[in-house]
Amino acid sequence: MKQVYSRPRSLKPAHFHYCPGCGHGIIGRLIAEVIDEMDLREKAICVAPAGCGMLVYNYFDIDALESAHGRGAAVATGIKRVRPENLVFSYQGDGDLAAIGTAEGFHAANRGEPITIIFVNNGVYGMTGGQMAPTTLSEQVTTTTPSGRNTKVAGHPVRICEVFAVLDGTTYLERVAVNKPAAIVKAKKAIVKAFRTQLTGKGFSLVEILSPCPTNWKMSPIESCRWIDDVMAKQFPLGVVKDVT
Amino acid sequence: MTIKTIFSGFGGQGVLSMGFTLANAAMLEGKYVTYLPSYGVEVRGGTANCTVVVSDEEIASPVASEPEFVVAMNQPSFARFQSVLTSGGLICVNSSIVNTTSARGDIEVLAVPTSDLAEKMGTIKVANMIMLGAFLKASNIVAFDFMLNNLQEILGEGKAKMIKLNRQALEAGYTFVKE
Amino acid sequence: MSGNAALGEAAILAGCTCYFGYPITPQNELTEYMAKRVPETGGVFIQSESEIAAINMVLGASVAGARAMTSSSSPGMSLKQEGISYLAADELPAVVVDMVRGGPGMGNISPAQSDYFQATRGGGHGDYKTIVLAPGSVQELTEVVPLAFDLADEYRNPVIILGDGMLGQMMEPVSFENIKPPKKYQKDYILTGAKDRPSRMVRSLLFDTKEEEEHNWKLFRKYQRMERNEVRYETFLLDDAEMVVVAYGTGARIAKGAIKRLRQENLKVGMIRPITLWPFPAKIMKETAQNGAEFFVFEMSAGQMVEDVRLALEGKGHIHFYGRPGGVIPTPIELFRAISRHYYQSRRGKK
Structure with missing residues (x-):
């Protein structure tokens, strides 16, 4: 009998702790599959963030470090400069990369550090209970914007890919989603391309992944997946934002 | 014997380089030495000063409370540092631009018109070396011949091209005091 | 350099x-x-x-x-x-x-x-x-x-x-x-x-x-x-010291200059200079206090290490403090005067 599905070697036999319908589990698996398929398990070093993505190191069966909130890109810089032959990627959420760690991400990108950032954008602070994130949409209700995000006082949703695109140091930036099978296939391709960009010495790569958070969006998983297409992707258009590979 | 000297003046008058040159020379002569510059905002346009301690034994404090010598290249420095000079100490003053009258009767004032002498040599930039020459004559902290013979090494790579001019300036200061 | x-x-x-x-x-x-x-x-x-x-x-x-x-x-x-x-x-x-x-x-x-x-x-x-x-x-x-x-x-x-x-x-x-x-x-x-x-x-x-x-x-x-x-420290003229200066780094350099002057005046002043601030050289302090010496803590602050000296002495010995916060570098002569004043005061106190 032909085996068509199994746990990637780069994942430990552990259960994901994520809420039902969360995108993190899909993204973690995609990364593990890519690492397996590109035969990178023995070269990969993951920098985990603070937030829901923090526990990825419990699932990845690769070398991993947990960084302080927002400092992933700086830590990854330190690792990559010492070990240029390794695959070094940071896994960061929207609070991590687009708020507290903007400076670290922005300047690593500007230096053209040959690292990869997997940027999970779900528009809220998940682990702390659904507060406003820098990527929260206008009018979106969160626990700290109970009557909807008022952009006049709370600012506008930050488009990280577009911001980084103007930096001469960046090489490959793409925004994808994991809300339906076709999108997931594209997301995986983007991760492959990002890792390849790094390994061929072409420079800085980032894949922004729109990811559902049904718990904090107060939606069902299915509604969440639809909401990404119907609402979120309007603010965060999918596709390649920059590619100078 | 421990000799403490404070070099002082405007930033840009070469005050720190005077002190550094003396410290380097004393080090090459085999003495214990510390060089402590004032730094930061003070060196950019304002007043600058540095303290050089030269000794036959290990130096405890690089900070001088009552220096034996002071070199003052401008008026504010003269006013400020003549008061800390030890009783019986010597203050070398750039008399071209400083009024050298002191209320203290227990110190010696050596007036050297360094700016004028420097202009005679064609460049105000060597005023500090002229003063250093005069200072060496008066203090004898480092043998003058030793300074001249090792000038290349003392001044370091950066100033290698300026050796001849610096030598002339040192000599001009030295002989001025002789007269 | x-x-x-x-x-x-x-x-x-x-x-x-x-x-x-x-x-x-x-x-x-x-x-x-x-x-x-x-x-x-x-x-x-x-x-x-x-x-x-x-x-x-x-x-x-x-x-x-x-x-x-x-x-x-x-x-x-x-x-x-x-x-x-x-x-x-x-x-x-x-x-x-x-x-x-x-x-x-x-x-x-x-x-x-x-x-x-x-x-x-x-x-x-x-x-x-x-x-x-x-x-x-x-x-x-x-x-x-x-x-x-x-x-x-x-x-x-x-x-x-x-x-x-x-x-x-x-x-x-x-x-x-x-x-x-x-x-x-x-x-x-x-x-x-x-x-x-x-x-x-x-x-x-x-x-x-x-x-x-x-x-x-x-x-x-x-x-x-x-x-x-890993405790490290340097002692200076400690053997016969009646007053022990505790200072570190730059402060200790200035204090050393002052102590040399004090010795010229025959004041029995020595120094313990912690090289490791943590772990703090508490043992040597306590031992020195047992010999009856008094302590003079000098810091370029309003008084921080002095707390560690106090902890180290566990109530024994008398501690004097002199601090200059705010980036002021005191001169050795200033410290000389401060130490000698405390030295004579404490002597009078003993008589």
């Missing part, structure tokens, strides 16, 4: 291959020295976007197995505390130089010793300690810097070198002949990729309170080992 340059050269000779820093006065000469020297030796130099980024780059380089260093001054050190806490929690080696300046807030750029508490009490959040070394001369930097790297590797813990602008800017003759090539340390914790071994995980998040408590006790036992083995 200036203290800043000597520090940089000593670090390179001690095997430091990575330096990350953000400009702040009065330690820029060190960053500039490293910008030139580190690439010459094939190492990594990055002028980071902030002190926070610099310490996290150090963390990254350290977890990748390199000897890494960063440096800053007081306001920048406050920013680095986050990273230092993580280094301690992750048990990663690193050397952090703090050229202290007058504070709080922006303060000024003059030499000060007002960050003693920040350095010796951990500084960041959580139950941790760092070894703190306080060199007193440019030559001593060449001993302290390699020692800092060795201690960091030995204990897998960040080590702080506490100086100030005076030490950094001061020039003294210096020899590097004492620095030996670095020892090889077994680094079975670093991240290199999970090749021919199970994957490794470096983290400090321990949700399980039992696990976190055990981690804390493990760290605590390590700090106890440091307290037992």
